Amino acid sequence: xxxxxxxxxxxxGDTVVHRLDPRTKILLVVVYIVALFQAEGWIGYxxxxxxxxxxxxxxxxxxxxxxxxxxxxxxxIALTALLNIFYTTxxxxxxxxxxxxxxxxxxxxxxxxxxLLISGTFLLTYTTSPIALTDGLELLLNPLKKLxxxxxxxxxxxxxxxxxxxxxxSETDKIMSAQKARGADFETGSLTRRAKALLPILVPLFVSxxxxxxxxxxxxxxxxxxxxxxxxRMKQLRMERRDCIxxxxxxxxxxxxxxxxxxxx
Amino acid sequence: MExxxxxxxxxxxxxxDELESLCGVSLAIEKGSFVAVLGHNGSGKSTLAKHMNAxxxxxxxxxxxxxxxxxxxxxxxxxxRRVGMVFQNPDNQIVANVVEDDVAFAPENLGVEPAxxxxxxxxxxxxxxxxxxxxxAPHLLSGGQKQRVAIAGVIAxxxxxxxxxxxxxxxxxxxxxxxxxxxxxxCRARGMTVVYITHHMDECIDADRLIVMSNGRVAADGTPAExxxxxxxxxxxxxxxxxxxxxxxxxxxxxxxxxxxPLAVEPCAELIAQALLKRSxx
Ligand SMILES: Nc1ncnc2c1ncn2[C@@H]1O[C@H](COP(=O)(O)OP(=O)(O)OP(=O)(O)O)[C@@H](O)[C@H]1O
Ligand SMILES: [Mg+2]
Numbered sequence: 001x002x003x004x005x006x007x008x009x010x011x012x013g014d015t016v017v018h019r020l021d022p023r024t025k026i027l028l029v030v031v032y033i034v035a036l037f038q039a040e041g042w043i044g045y046x047x048x049x050x051x052x053x054x055x056x057x058x059x060x061x062x063x064x065x066x067x068x069x070x071x072x073x074x075x076x077i078a079l080t081a082l083l084n085i086f087y088t089t090x091x092x093x094x095x096x097x098x099x100x101x102x103x104x105x106x107x108x109x110x111x112x113x114x115x116l117l118i119s120g121t122f123l124l125t126y127t128t129s130p131i132a133l134t135d136g137l138e139l140l141l142n143p144l145k146k147l148x149x150x151x152x153x154x155x156x157x158x159x160x161x162x163x164x165x166x167x168x169x170s171e172t173d174k175i176m177s178a179q180k181a182r183g184a185d186f187e188t189g190s191l192t193r194r195a196k197a198l199l200p201i202l203v204p205l206f207v208s209x210x211x212x213x214x215x216x217x218x219x220x221x222x223x224x225x226x227x228x229x230x231x232x233r234m235k236q237l238r239m240e241r242r243d244c245i246x247x248x249x250x251x252x253x254x255x256x257x258x259x260x261x262x263x264x265x
Numbered sequence: 266m267e268x269x270x271x272x273x274x275x276x277x278x279x280x281x282d283e284l285e286s287l288c289g290v291s292l293a294i295e296k297g298s299f300v301a302v303l304g305h306n307g308s309g310k311s312t313l314a315k316h317m318n319a320x321x322x323x324x325x326x327x328x329x330x331x332x333x334x335x336x337x338x339x340x341x342x343x344x345x346r347r348v349g350m351v352f353q354n355p356d357n358q359i360v361a362n363v364v365e366d367d368v369a370f371a372p373e374n375l376g377v378e379p380a381x382x383x384x385x386x387x388x389x390x391x392x393x394x395x396x397x398x399x400x401x402a403p404h405l406l407s408g409g410q411k412q413r414v415a416i417a418g419v420i421a422x423x424x425x426x427x428x429x430x431x432x433x434x435x436x437x438x439x440x441x442x443x444x445x446x447x448x449x450x451x452c453r454a455r456g457m458t459v460v461y462i463t464h465h466m467d468e469c470i471d472a473d474r475l476i477v478m479s480n481g482r483v484a485a486d487g488t489p490a491e492x493x494x495x496x497x498x499x500x501x502x503x504x505x506x507x508x509x510x511x512x513x514x515x516x517x518x519x520x521x522x523x524x525x526x527p528l529a530v531e532p533c534a535e536l537i538a539q540a541l542l543k544r545s546x547x
Contacts (some may be wrong), residue, residue, distance in 0.1 A: 010362060012400055092495040131366045163362050166404045212357045219358035222318055222350040223371035223418060224342050234382040 009166075010129050016242060017059035017127045022136025024243040025124050031250040032120045036113060038257040040264040045112050047260070051253060052119055059127045064153060069122040070115055077114050081107040134159040135237060138228075152228030164212070175201050268293035269331055269426060269458050270317060273483070276325035277312060286312045288481040289326070294460065294474075296425070299452040300467035301489070302462045304478030305503045310462045313478065314430045317460065318348035331425070344374060349419025351429040355411035364406075364414050365390065365399040371422040382421075389417040392455075393447050409440025421449070427451060427462040433468065441465070461483055466493075466505045470528040477502060490526035509533040516540075 012018075017025075032051075039045050056066060070077075090102030125133065138155040145151050176186065179200055186197050272292040278285045281285045286309050294300055307396065315321040319335040324333050328335045330344050337344075352358050361367035365386050371380045390396040393413040403411055412432050419427060429448055433441040445468050452459040469475050475492045478486040479502050484540045485492045493499065493510045500506075507528050516537065517523060523540050 013364075020323075043463055070497050128361045129366065148536070155481070160360070163360060166402075167356055170404075215352065215354060215357035218315075218320055219350070220360060220370075221344060222320060223360075224374040224376065224422065225370070226342065230376040231371055232376050232379060232382065234373060234379055234386060236379050 009126065011062055011065065011126050012059060012129070013127065015059050015127070017055060017123070019069045019242070020246055021237055021239050021243045022128050022132040023140050023237065023241070024246050025128055026133075026136055026140060028246060028250045029121055029124045031254050033117065035254045035257040036116055036120070038254075038261045039109075044257060044260050044264070045109055047257065048116055049112065052116055052123075055123055056119070059123060061123065061126050063124065066119050066122065068120050069109070069126075073114065073118060077111050080110050080114065084110050130159050130162040132235065132237070134162070135233060135235075139237060156228070159217070167212075168205070168209065172201065172205055175204050267332065268462075269296040270294040271329040272316070272326070273329070274326040274327060275316060275323040277321060277323055278453065279312075284481075286481050287316070287323075290481070290483055291326075292476070292483065292486075294458060297452070297456045297457055298473040298506065299449065299459045299461065299471075300474045300476060301472035302476045303464070303466060303469060303502075303504055304484075308478040308483040308502075309417065310478050311430050312481075314350070314428050314460065314462055317426070317428050318350055319344045320350075336511065342375070346422050347424050348426045348428060349416075349422055350422035351412070351415050351419060351427065351432050353431040353434045355408060355415050355435070358415050359403045359418075361401075362402055362404075364395065364401050364403055367403060367414060368399075368417045368421050370525060371418060375422065385421045385423070386417075389420040390414075392420060392451075407440060408436040409443035412436065412440065412444045416444070416447055416451075424457070426458045426460065428462070430462045431464060434459075434464065441468070455506045466507060470507060477504065489528055493528065494526060512537075 020028075031049075033141065036048050039048050056063065082240040085099055085103045088100055088103035088106050090100035092100050093104070128136070134155040137158070138151055141149070141151045141155075157175065176184075180186070184197055186194060188194075189197070270292070271294075272290050274276065275287050275290045276285060277287040290309075290313065302310050312321065312433055316323060316335065317330065319328075319341055322328070322336045327465065330347055331339050333344055333347075335344050359367050360370050368386045368389055369382050377385070386399075387396065390399055393416050395410060395413050395417060397450055398406065398414075403414060406414065415432075416427070416429075427448070429444075430442050432448070436444065448459055449471065451457045461468070463469065469489050472489055475489040476483055476484070476489065477492060477498070484496060484502060485498055493506050494514075496506050496510065496514065509528055509530060510526070512532065513523055513526070513536075521537075521540055521544075523536055525536060527536055
C-alpha cells in the first residue's frame with residue numbers, strides 16, 4: 001500500500017521534456033496550473049487534457065505511472081464528485097430527483113480538474129531529478145535572498161526530504177510488518193481504534209528518523225558542507241533555445257485558455 | 266618523517282556524560298599505512314574516528330592532521346577535506362537521489378569548478394567500480410554498492426586520509442568483501458592513509474598496524490601478528506583471534522618448532538606442512 005506513494009519519484013530519461021531546464025519546467029507548471037483554473041466548459045477541459053496527454057507522450061512516461069500518482073487521492077476526488085452531484089441546482093435528470101444534469105457535468109469537470117492538477121505536477125517530478133528541481137527552485141527564488149529569505153536552507157531541506165521519502169516509506173513498511181507479525185491490526189475497528197494502532201508505528205519511526213537526521217548531519221559536515229556560501233554545481237543550469245520555445249508555447253497556451261474563458265462568459 | 270595523524274594525550278567527554286570516552290589517547294599514524302582499529306562496543310572507536318576530522322575536538326590535548334590542529338576553526342574545511350569519513354549506515358550518508366549527484370556533493374561544497382567536479386566524480390566512481398551505476402538511484406543499490414558510492418563520495422574530495430567507521434557492519438559477506446578490498450586498494454595502489462574501524466578481526470589480518478581500543482584507551486598497538494599473539498589480552502577484551510594464531514600456539518605448546526606468525530590460512534598451512542616434513546625426516 002505504501003509503495004504506491006510516488007511523491008518525489010523520478011524516472012530518468014533522455015526526452016525533450018527531461019532535457020528542459022528545471023526552471024523552465026517549474027515556470028511551465030505554474031503556467032499550467034493557472035491555465036487549468038481558467039478552464040470553462042468542455043472545450044477548455046478538452047484542451048488542457050490534450051496538452052497534458054501530449055506532454056506525457058513527449059516525456060515517454062507511461063500512463064500507468066500517472067494513474068499511480070493519482071491513486072492515493074481517489075478518496076478526495078470521489079468526495080468532491082459526490083458533493084458536486086448533490087449540491088448543484090439545475091434540471092433534474094428525472095423529475096423529482098435531486099441529481100441534476102448540471103451537477104453531473106460539474107462533477108466530471110471537478111474530477112478532471114483534480115486529476116489534471118496532479119498529473120501536471122507529477123510530470124514535473126517524474127522528469128526532473130530532485131537535485132535539478134531544487135537547484136532550479138533555488139535559482140528562481142534567488143532574488144528573495146536579498147530580502148533575507150533563507151532560500152538555500154529551504155531548498156536543501158526540500159532535497160533532503162525528497163531523498164529520504166523512499167527510505168522512510170520502506171522503513172514504515174518494515175515496522176508495520178513487524179507489528180502485524182505480533183498481531184497488530186491496522187485495518188479493522190473504529191477510526192479511533194485504528195488511529196491508536198498506528199501509534200506503535202509512529203514512535204519507532206520518529207526515533208529512527210531523528211537518529212538518521214543526526215547521522216546525516218555528521219556525514220554532510222564530514223563532506224565539507226557549510227551552507228550555500230561558495231558552493232558550486234557540477235551540473236550548470238543553462239537556458240537553451242528549446243527552453244525559450246517551451247516558454248513561448250506555454251504563454252500561447254495560457255493566452256488561449258484566457259481567451260476561451262472570456263468567450264464562454 | 267612527520268606522522269600524518271597525531272593524537273597528543275587526547276581526553277574527551279560527551280556533554281552530559283560522566284565517564285570519559287577518550288582518556289589520554291596518544292597515537293601517531295604514518296602516511297600511507299593501513300591501520301585497523303578493533304575494540305568492544307562502547308570502547309571509543311567512533312569517538313576516536315570523529316576526532317580525526319574535527320567533528321569532535323578534544324577537551325584536553327591536541328589532534329594534528331598533517332600538522333594542522335583540528336581545534337583551529339580557520340582551518341576546519343582544510344582538515345575535513347584531507348580526512349574523508351565513511352560511516353556504518355550507508356543510507357544515512359547518501360545525500361542525493363542519483364549516484365553521481367551524491368559523489369559530486371563534497372567537491373560542490375568545496376567550490377570546485379564544474380568541469381573539474383565532473384572529472385573527479387567520474388574518476389572516483391571508476392576507482393570504486395561503480396561508474397556503470399552513476400545514473401542509478403542509491404536506495405535501489407545493494408549495501409556493498411551503497412558503501413562503495415559513499416567511499417567514492419569522499420574520494421572526490423581528494424583526501425589524503427580515509428577513515429572508515431565499521432563500514433561493513435550492515436553488509437552481507439559479498440558486500441563486506443567488496444568494501445574491504447576497495448579500502449585496501451586505496452591504500453596499496455593509491456598510497457592513501459586508511460584508518461579502518463571494525464568488529465571483524467579477519468578484516469584486520471592484512472593491515473600494517475592494529476590498534477585495540479578499550480574503555481577510551483589504547484590497549485594494544487602493533488602489527489596484527491604481534492597484537493593477536495597476545496591472546497590473553499584479546500580474550501580479556503572479548504575479541505576474537507584468528508584460528509591460525511590459536512592453532513600455532515597450541516602446536517608450539519605441544520613442542521612443535523615453528524618460525525614466524527602467519528595469520529592467513531594458506532601461509533600458515535605451508536608453515537605447518539614444512540615443520541611436519543622436517544620432523545618426519547628426522
Ligand atoms: N552522542 C553521545 N552522547 C553521549 N555519550 C556518547 C555518545 N556517543 C557515544 N557515547 C559514549 O561514549 C562511549 C564510546 O562510544 P563510541 O561510540 O566511541 O564507541 P564505539 O567503540 O564506536 O562502539 P561501537 O562498537 O558500538 O560503535 C560509550 O560509552 C558511549 O556510551
Ligand atoms: Mg562506533
